[in-house]
Amino acid sequence: MINADLTALFITLKMAAISTLILLLLGTPLAWWLAKMKSKIKVFFEAVIALPIILPPTVLGFYLLIAFAPQSHLGQLWLQLTGSQLAFSFSAIVIGSVLYSLPFVVQPLQRAFEQLGDHYLEAATMLGAKPLDRFFSIVLPMTKASFITAASLGFAHTVGEFGIVLMIGGNIPDQTRVLSIAIFDHVEAFEYAQAQTLSLSLLIASFVLLTLIYLLNHKKVSR
Amino acid sequence: MGFASYIFYNVGRSLLRRGYALLMLLSLIALQVQAETPLRIAVSSNFAPVIKQLLPEFTQQTGKKAQVISGVTGGLYQQLKHGAPYDIFLSADSLRPQKLAQAHLIIPHSLKTYAYGQLAIFSMKNPNITWRDLLTGYKKNHLTKRLAIANPKTAPYGKAAKQCLVKQGLWQQLQKKLIIGNNISQTFQQVRSQAVPMGIVAYSQLAINKLRGDLLPINCYQPIKQQLVILKKTLQPKLAQQFSDFLLSTKIQQKIALYGYLSGTKTDD
Numbered sequence: 001m002i003n004a005d006l007t008a009l010f011i012t013l014k015m016a017a018i019s020t021l022i023l024l025l026l027g028t029p030l031a032w033w034l035a036k037m038k039s040k041i042k043v044f045f046e047a048v049i050a051l052p053i054i055l056p057p058t059v060l061g062f063y064l065l066i067a068f069a070p071q072s073h074l075g076q077l078w079l080q081l082t083g084s085q086l087a088f089s090f091s092a093i094v095i096g097s098v099l100y101s102l103p104f105v106v107q108p109l110q111r112a113f114e115q116l117g118d119h120y121l122e123a124a125t126m127l128g129a130k131p132l133d134r135f136f137s138i139v140l141p142m143t144k145a146s147f148i149t150a151a152s153l154g155f156a157h158t159v160g161e162f163g164i165v166l167m168i169g170g171n172i173p174d175q176t177r178v179l180s181i182a183i184f185d186h187v188e189a190f191e192y193a194q195a196q197t198l199s200l201s202l203l204i205a206s207f208v209l210l211t212l213i214y215l216l217n218h219k220k221v222s223r
Numbered sequence: 224m225g226f227a228s229y230i231f232y233n234v235g236r237s238l239l240r241r242g243y244a245l246l247m248l249l250s251l252i253a254l255q256v257q258a259e260t261p262l263r264i265a266v267s268s269n270f271a272p273v274i275k276q277l278l279p280e281f282t283q284q285t286g287k288k289a290q291v292i293s294g295v296t297g298g299l300y301q302q303l304k305h306g307a308p309y310d311i312f313l314s315a316d317s318l319r320p321q322k323l324a325q326a327h328l329i330i331p332h333s334l335k336t337y338a339y340g341q342l343a344i345f346s347m348k349n350p351n352i353t354w355r356d357l358l359t360g361y362k363k364n365h366l367t368k369r370l371a372i373a374n375p376k377t378a379p380y381g382k383a384a385k386q387c388l389v390k391q392g393l394w395q396q397l398q399k400k401l402i403i404g405n406n407i408s409q410t411f412q413q414v415r416s417q418a419v420p421m422g423i424v425a426y427s428q429l430a431i432n433k434l435r436g437d438l439l440p441i442n443c444y445q446p447i448k449q450q451l452v453i454l455k456k457t458l459q460p461k462l463a464q465q466f467s468d469f470l471l472s473t474k475i476q477q478k479i480a481l482y483g484y485l486s487g488t489k490t491d492d
Contacts, residue, residue, distance in 0.1 A: 190431065
């Protein structure tokens with residue numbers, strides 16, 4: 001049982017780490033695009049990205065289950081590309097997590113980019129800096145606290161995920177059984193002691209992580 | 224802060240540059256195929272504790288490992304319909320296995336009844352409560368406590384509980400007093416933790432946890448026929464069949480009866 005729990009912990013961390021990485025790669029350009037957008041269509045995209053905050057995970061999970069199923073178009077395409085089924089795989093829970101945690105990464109980044117102001121970038125352009133150089137030399141250093149917030153929130157939110165992972169992951173040991181599901185399983189099987197241990201460690205770890213985020217934010221504000 | 228941001232800046236910088244290569248690598252790791260996959264048993268939550276206790280014996284007999292995936296019957300059915308890689312499905316009812324059979328998702332003739340479930344009334348504070356007490360109490364209105372049952376739509380034990388309450392003419396009256404659990408495990412936990420004073424649970428849950436409760440008359444609900452099927456998709460049909468035979472063997476059926484079920488083979492049709 002202890003071994004199985006360690007596996008669940010490892011899968012959880014792996015899922016959260018990969019999801020956070022993808023979220024940063026995907027969320028950064030998306031947040032930048034939204035921050036610089038002048039058109040009114042912007043609110044439409046903002047609403048779409050914020051949807052996972054409101055939608056119950058079961059709704060998102062249900063749609064994803066249908067989308068990922070082997071008989072669906074996406075499921076077929078995935079099968080042809082990778083040779084393995086998408087639904088109930090580790091890849092499926094990563095994709096689910098990315099969608100589910102997207103607003104938690106995009107929103108802080110978008111706020112930061114909006115507050116950045118244009119004059120630094122204009123000055124850099126005048127001095128001949130290319131777009132990518134401007135991003136790494138100006139935007140990233142100036143918004144690093146928001147990046148840390150976005151990454152930590154994305155990571156933490158993914159660790160705490162339950163409904164979607166259960167639905168599209170199928171609770172398969174060694175593959176898609178994450179910590180939250182392992183706890184659920186222990187409770188279902190009347191293994192309250194193990195459920196207690198896991199719940200308590202998750203509680204403490206989440207608390208420490210969130211405290212660190214707020215500490216970083218606090219320093220940023222008070223400076 | 225300075226150090227952390229320095230690290231973050233550099234890591235972020237290199238990650239963004241090498242991110243895609245890294246992603247490819249990570250997804251390769253994620254997609255790696257496991258050499259020997261164990262038998263995956265999807266089981267309705269009421270029977271999961273029993274299976275977990277029976278598994279060591281199966282592993283001893285066959286030398287093969289098995290994994291238990293427990294969930295609410297309706298949910299497992301949805302997952303199976305959408306391609307879940309389970310080898311064998313132990314349902315808490317006969318409806319879902321039959322639907323899977325109609326959809327040609329199972330190995331023909333693998334449908335078997337492995338147990339019949341029983342309902343019981345259960346209360347932590349008042350362990351001596353009987354079904355009769357409950358009925359007269361509610362009917363005469365001197366019982367106003369809440370009652371936990373499983374969701375009649377998705378959980379077979381909830382459906383059976385509803386049938387008994389409907390039969391007694393109490394269903395409408397109790398609407399505002401019912402606490403509906405997602406599955407029978409949740410209902411049991413609600414009552415055991417005393418969050419709800421009493422509930423209609425599976426008798427097996429009481430038997431496994433050595434708790435007391437009063438059996439509901441078997442004729443007030445349609446038999447909770449718990450059936451199993453072997454999925455067509457399975458890569459190990461032999462092992463799945465071995466497990467099915469193991470479960471239906473006289474010795475194991477006797478054990479199942481000790482866990483608060485009625486044997487599935489005795490009254491099989």
